[in-house]
Amino acid sequence: MSKPTDLVQGTLALLILKTIANQSMHGWAIGQRIQQVSNNVLQVNQGALYPALHRLEQQGWIRAEWGNSENNRRAKYYSLTRAGKRFLEREEENWQRLSAAIGLVLKTV
């Protein structure tokens, strides 16, 4: 059993953070939203989602609160912390730069 590679882990974290940037959501909704927004290209590995959420919480980028869901069931809602917001901005920049560079290489070579 191998652990997810760093790249995959980091990418999932980035997607999660972006998803809850403007709105706090629970785990299920986060998974669905990512899938939806990416036009079903990105299938989130559900087994990796929750550990990723807990790790992000442990690292202090997101915080969790129990609340009531749409159909009045108890759910854990995640939202971005201020530090998380800053982290997200930095990571977004990095990601843009990375993908632009890869694009350049692919074009010219």
Added chain:
Amino acid sequence: MRLLSKFVLRLRSLFRRHAADRELDDELRFHLEHSIERNRARGMTPEEARRRALLELGGVEQVREGCRDARGVNLLHDLRQDLRYGLRLLRKSPGFAVIAILTLALGIGANAAIFSVIEAVLLRPLPYKDPGRIVMIWNVLPPQARADIGLAPWGEGMLHEFHQAHSLETIAAFRRSSFNLTGTAQPSQVDGIRASAELFRVLGVQPELGHTFTKEEDRPDNDHYVVLSDGLWRQMFGGDPHLIGKTIRIDSEPYVVLGVMPPNFEFPLGAEMPPNFGFSAKPALWTPLGLPDVPRRGPSELAVIGKLKAGVTIGQATADFALIENRLERKFPVSKGWLHAQLVPLRTQAVGGARLGLLTLMAAVVFLLLITCANVSNLLLVRAIGRGQELSLRAALGASRARIARQLFIESFLLALAGTVCGIGVAWAGLRVIVSLAASRIPRIAGAHVDLTLVGYSLLLACAVTLLFGTFPAWRASRVNLADALKVGPKSSGGSPARRMQTWLVVAEVALSVVLLAGSGLLIRSFLRLLEVDPGFHAARALTFEVSLPKQDYPNYESMTAVYRRIVEHLARIPSVEAAAIGNVPMTGTDDQTVFIVEGAPPVSPEHMPIAEYVIAGPNYFRSLGIRIRKGRGFRETDTEHSQPVVVLNETMAARLWPGQDPLGKRIRMSAPGFPWLTVIGVVDNVELYSLGDSARLEMFVPYTQKPYPSMRTMQFVVRTAESPAATLSSVRAAVATVDANLPVAQVRTVREIVQGTLTPARFSMLLLAAFGALALILAATGIYGVLSHQVAAQTREIGIRLAIGASPGSVLKMEFRRGMTLVLIGAAAGTAVALAVARVMRSLLFGITQNDPLTYSLAVLTLAAAAALACYVPARRAMRVDPMVALRNE
């Protein structure tokens, strides 16, 4: 802020584990419900929907673990699991655990004990203010004057001159003295110090109670003041705080008690000072020296101590003193060559001669530690190889290398912990033995004890040893590949790197043990040689004691000689006494040294004048001590202050001064003007005046009735008894009491005790090193046995085959035995080479043998070979007994 919330979260996870787990369950349940709903909305049956949902999630338990891992909760939990597992493993192999723990305990305990000693004696700062600036100022005798006497005292005149030294802030002088405490229940004699008032200022110490004497209280006409030591204050006066200001009777005179010193103030310690000054082990009290303003002529036993001005180095101060010496030599040409001040920092002085011995011990104990490391290495290596299968299984089940490494670390830590606990016990016991052996000769060793620092040091050492020498090599050697280890088949013996490491470890162990055994062998033989030395007198059945005469009762010379004569008379009348006499007892440090001139010899410049030991004796002195008279006679009652001044010389002196001639009738005298010519009336055997095995000195014996100096106030007596000296003691006390009931009989010892006492340092080093040698032997033998057993066990199959195809058991035995002994011999050869190289350091500790003594080395190697042979034999025999059928079947 982020750190804090992280920390809080982690703490929460740790302690509210169950609550967090329940929350997680709720969260996952919520997820699954949604997932199932969606599936049902797609048209699946409830069971199908549920199954699909679970599949997508990927296994609830794994997700749970993943989340828990993410929270880092697992760390503590895993640690606890590792600890419990480790303990269980150790319990399952008690043999291994016991050997490993014992090995560690021995190595760590010995190290801790010696480290504690070194810290107390060499490293701990002295309890004085600014100790780095305090120096002893000694008078070093010119080289031809047998300067192995060492350091000589100063006269009052010199002290007077030293006050002019610019480099010193303060200077003080002190000397030993005996004091009779009268007026208490039983009169007793104590050893104390007469010191100038500045002594306490030089050392920068404050009394616990009251104050010390001032300069006004240090004048010849006003000096009846005393400062008590804490020990004497508690013992004799019950720790009475109101004693300050009261008077006590010392030497039948009233002395005002000014103060009490704190318990840790024991300056000067006898073990720190040169032995010929005769300082006792610990001073009981301090009284003023009372030097007059105009220094008196003549010798005195002053030791001088000073405090350098801030910023002045020893070099500068020495130059300063050289200037003073030059000036004095020009003023008094006769003193040329005899004034040479040597400044010794108190720290160096305070270590005494102990440094070399202690450093040798430290080296020895480090060797022992290395052997311990080799053994622990081997033990853990063997064990790790044995666990190869278990470890690979764990790796196959998903344990990361880090996790496995952590497990190994924890097991090693458990061993280290257990080893430390036992090691502290070993250190504690060892320290008690060491301190009792050496307390009188090695200063401040009594301060070595087991405390928290030592426990911490031991734990650190144990962990370092186990981790460095145990786990790392074991970890590397056990890097098995999965397929190989999980195979059910013949187990490899861990591969050749492990085998090689074991071999080298055994060789190293053997070599180190040889070094230790050789070293202890040298010391043992040296000690035995010392015991054989003829001291020139007969130590058996002789008792000595000391009597001090108070000035008030015995104000002058005549009264003193009279009372001494009567004491000797009464002593001789005791039925069990064969002979009794007054005089300096050898090896007690009470004799003096003097410069002398030989009649008729060409004049010699002052710095080349010879020195002789100057011993006071009375009638029957030589008979009481069992010293053989070779020519002429000893002293008689008729040698009084009115008869011809006479002297008895020892063999060496007579032969040196008048080689080939008859010394009787020749004359010598002491060099200072005013001393009479002494006629030689007898020659005796050489007497060891300092310690056994000392080099021969010039010795002259003078009747106590005729000696012009030094003070006769305290004299020693020696009594030769027909039965044991202890039985005669009460009669001796009675005899002295008959003469004067107020005179305490002090310093009662047998001559044999005195002689044995001089052997203490040699005995100490010898016993300790021998103990280390024995330990090393045990450890090495155990190590060899362990390695060979393992190798035999690992090769059971090969041996079985060999036996099956017809080899005789005897040849198997021989082969295994030879294999083991080859290693031992290589190690022994290496060890001998190292020992020969290293032994040079020990040369000054040896007596009567060279450091290359072949017999000692041969014995060491033979002892080791014998132990090793036994250690090799047992596994080899086991190899011989292998049942080929069982071995071959047991794949």
